[in-house]
Amino acid sequence: MITYVALLRAVNVGGTGKLPMTELRKMCEAAGFSNVRTYIASGNVVFDSTLAKRAVQQALERSLEAYAGKPVGVLIRTGKEMAAVLDANPFRDEAPNRTVAIFLDAAPPADTLEHIAGQQNEQVALGKHEIYVHYGDGMAKTKLRIPAAKTGTARNINTIAKLAEWAAQS
Structure with a gap:
């Protein structure tokens, strides 16, 4: 059994296209995932599965597309x-609430930093399959484009810490 963290891209929590988290849990359970x-x-x-990472991603993407009527991007990481x-x-x-990791399916291109626009008081660094950004003045007024x-899909460090903690408890 492997513990996975799924990060949905562009999930709307209100208004049109809303995906209640109860529905997301039901989808995961219907796909055979446990401890959701x-x-x-x-x-x-966060959930457990015996499936390989790519199979987990495909199963969740199929369920989400059936629910939403359009593709929903899903990025998967193991707990580790x-x-x-x-x-x-x-x-x-x-500040962890002003620092994010932008999760990608693959390593960021080597020239990622060269193509950034609108950078002001933000710091940007490349990770293995992530782009880290610290928004010195917060995200509300940033003009940063990467x-x-x-x-x-981005998550702040507080959220990443909680998800990593939950995954470690499985």
Whole structure:
């Protein structure tokens, strides 16, 4: 049994296209995942499965597309990988609520930093399959654009820490 963390991309927690976390839990259970837990209403779910990572991703994406009527991106990390993302945070001395990891399906391109636009008081660093960003003035007024992050999904360090903690408890 492997503990996985699924991060849904662009989940709408209110209004049109809403995905209640109770529905997400039901989808995961229907897919055969066990010990399913969601964390805050933004598409974070921790569960156990005997399936390989890619099979887990495909099963969840199929269920979500059937529910939403359109593709919903899902990024999967094992519990150990989520802990490694937390440990690799290059901005440990900065506010965790102003620091995010943008999760990607693959390693960020080597030229990612060269294509950033609108950078002001943000710090950006590349991880294994993530892009770390510290928003010095917060995210509300940022003009930062990272083209390589377009298909990713971001979580702040507080959320990553909680998901890694839950995954470690499985």
